[in-house]
Amino acid sequence: MLLITVSGVALGMASQNAVQSDDVDYWVVPEGGNLNTIAVSTGGPQLGDTHRLTDRLQSDTRVEYATPVLLQVVPVQSSTRNDPEYVLFIGVIVPETSQPVIAGQPTDALQAGDPYFANGTYNGTWTGEAVINPAAADVLNVSAADPIEPVESTPESLHVQSVSDEEFQTGVGVAPIALVHLSELQAMSGSTTDDAADQLLVSTNDPSVRNELASLYPNTTVVTRTGIATQQVSTSSLPVAMAVAALVIAVLIGVLFTATMMGLEVTHDRSALATLTALGYSERSLAVLVVTETMSLAVLGGLLGVGLGVAGILITNAAVAATLDVPSLAVLHPALFGYGFSVALCIGIVAAPYPIWLSRRAEPLEVMRQ
Amino acid sequence: MVPRSTIYHSSSSTNTSTEVDPVVTCTDVSRHFTRGSSHSGWFSRSSQSAEIVTALSNISLSVTRGEFVGLAGPSGSGKSTLLHLLAALDTPSTGSVALAGRQTNTLSTRQRTKLRLDHVGIVFQHFHLLPSLSARANVATPLIELGYSRRQRRQRATELLANVGLDDRVHHTPGELSGGEQQRVAVARALATDPDLVIADEPTGELDTTTGKRVLDVLAAVATDRAVIVASHDPQVLDRVDRVIRLRDGHRQKVDETT
Structure with missing residues (x-):
């Protein structure tokens, strides 16, 4: 009984995990970080120059899609709530060729690519699109098309593009999340200088891509789908x-x-x-x-x-x-x-x-x- | 009945030759036990001297198939010790015991266990049936070790229980049986492997006269085609056997031939 109960709790804690996505085969994470730092990723080791490297990966015919993932907990206000609520924002680049589900949230409601990041600068078209999960819709009391306002200064406002049906489970329950474009989250969080992200998700059917991924960044770890459970557990003491x-x-x-x-x-x-x-x-x-x-x-x-x-x-x-x-x-x-x-x-x-x-x-x- | 065996005491040097190969023979058998410890314990500085107790001294006998032999004597005379040696449960300190042609003192514990399984049936004074098993399962217990199939075990056990008059008690557990019935189950179990030698230690010791007689009838019937050796104080038992070997203080006193 003790073994099963405590192991279940440990498994639950360890499963505050990396951002999952359909068909993702590799996760590239900073060596000093780990895969279960969603809620505390701010300030941790990050990857830089992510747009350029993502373009490079996308041009590889072996790669189905690749996207950096930036995780930020952002206080957000809505028109119906006076007090800010904390929402986990997940910034991604939506692939042109497919619309994967990332962290349980469909990306098809977001415009393809990363429109605000144009020609290597953050002065493209601000979409303000956010796909939120039911937990976020509940805490913010918003629905599709409603505006939401990060407390921190942002170039433009955000609005709810759609409310998905999928919750985002963590080891301690359901977390409110919002899926947005990477560059817009970088702009909100001040991560534009280094074009930073926390992880890089890569979907491919070719295992030889792993070597390519390993050469992208020094001091990073490439985790396979089969190894992610081990990584999740082993990196959490x-x-x-x-x-x-x-x-x-x-x-x-x-x-x-x-x-x-x-x-x-x-x-x-x-x-x-x-x-x-x-x-x-x-x-x-x-x-x-x-x-x-x-x-x-x-x-x-x-x-x-x-x-x-x-x-x-x-x-x-x-x-x-x-x-x-x-x-x-x-x-x-x-x-x-x-x-x-x-x-x-x-x-x-x-x-x-x-x-x-x-x-x-x-x-x-x-x-x-x- | 004319004895088909030779019983002699080594000191008498009056050996008589046997007509039939004996099932069990002991020659100049002595058994000593050590009472006390001859070495110091871990926490004891003083050394205690060991006392050697002689349970049996220079006993020789031979029993052949078809004999019903009684061992008599007062408590402490060495009856049980001699039974243990004859059944290969123990080995002599000096002398030799040959059971089914094999010298028991040259065998390992494992080999003696196998020898007992193949050639010896034992009837205990207190029955020692397994309480959770039925009478049939108890009788079939030795057959498991011999590798009999489940069907063969059940068939053989049922036959044996019928032979001892317990065909209507097959499914009863020992707790549901009387003392006499339990002892007859124990006799049937001793016969399960079709042994050459049946050893019984005070088989009627726990039974009343009438019940004891029924058990003796079974043992006497068993002795027609195998050797049966019974240790007992019971005059009723000693009156039924072919010969009585009387022991006192580990020495043979005399042999009574009752038939």
Whole structure:
């Protein structure tokens, strides 16, 4: 239970992740940063000269599309709310040839390309387009075509181009987000000097692109789709520490409990084991009996633990929803079932030698003397 | 009944040749146990001297197929120790025990366990049936180790229970059986592997006279085609056997031939 619940929480925390997009195969991130810094990306290492490098990547026939991603938390006001609300702005360059879904938000409502960034300068056409998710629409109390106003000075105003149907889940619940053009977000956040972005998403079917990506920036990390889960977890020390601590404690307690229970069981069955030995059962056969019993206990414990762990995750989420107004903290990932069950099997294997050793101490002469 | 075995004491040097290959033979067998510790413990500075206790001294006997032999003697006389040696549960300190033609003191524990499985059936005083299993499952227990299929085990166990008059108790657990019925289940279990030698230690010790007689009837019937050795204080048992070997203080006293 402890293992599943804490791992679910750790997974939830670790899944405050990189901006996901359809068919994205590579993420280029600064080496000093990580993929789960959405909410705290301001001030972290960033990529520069992103428009030029994106153009270079787009000209490569192997690349389906590429876009930098700039993440900024911006206080925003609407006409119906006096107090500013904080919204996570995601600036992207909308590909000319496709309209991918980025961070769960469709890009087809935005004009293709990055119109405000014209000829290498920030004096093109200001679109003011923003695609927001339902959470942002809710906190700002706006709908499509309504204006929204960043508190910080911007060259022009923004308006809601559309409200998408998809929420943006983070480890601590749904975040209000707004998808805008990269250059407009750079202008709002003062990132125009270096043409900065936090990540670079690349969609391709050709693995040889990876080398090209690695040569784009010194001191960056290229993460593959398959490696992103590892990257997400491994770059986050707290969830990893929590998960490892839960694993160690679960294994330790599980092994001690299983070994103790089986020790008591074997001691209780000592007479039966001695009888079987007297009747001609070999040590190997008795060991098989004991291991079977130990593994059965471990599997039952695993099933019970996974069940209680699922309940623990649900209770945790219900508790944080009730107390912190956060929809979910822990993630109930299907892999947790296999993980919990595998750990239970390992516990059984590690605990088995002790009852086997005890069973071998059962002397057949004991029952003859009784 | 004329005994088909030779029973002798080594000190008497009055050996008689056997007519049939014996199932079990012990020659000049002694068994010593050490009481106390001869070395210091981890936390003890003083050394305690060990005391050597002789449970059996220079016993020789031979039992062939078809014999029903009783071991008699007061408590501490060495009956159980001799049974353990004959059943390959233990090995002698000196001398030798040959069971089914194999010297038990030259075998490893694993080999002796296999020897018991193949050649020895044991009936315990307190039955030692597995309480969670039915009578049939108890009888079939040794057959699992021999690799019998489930169907073969059930068939054999059912037959054996019928032979001891328990065909209507096949599905009963030991807790649902009387003492006499439990002991007959134990006899059936001892016969499951069709052993050459059946060892019974006080098989009627927990039973009343009538019930004990029924168990003895079963053991006597069993002894027609195998060797049966019974250790007992019970005169009823000793009256039924072919020969009684009387022990006192680990030494053979005499042999009574009752038939």
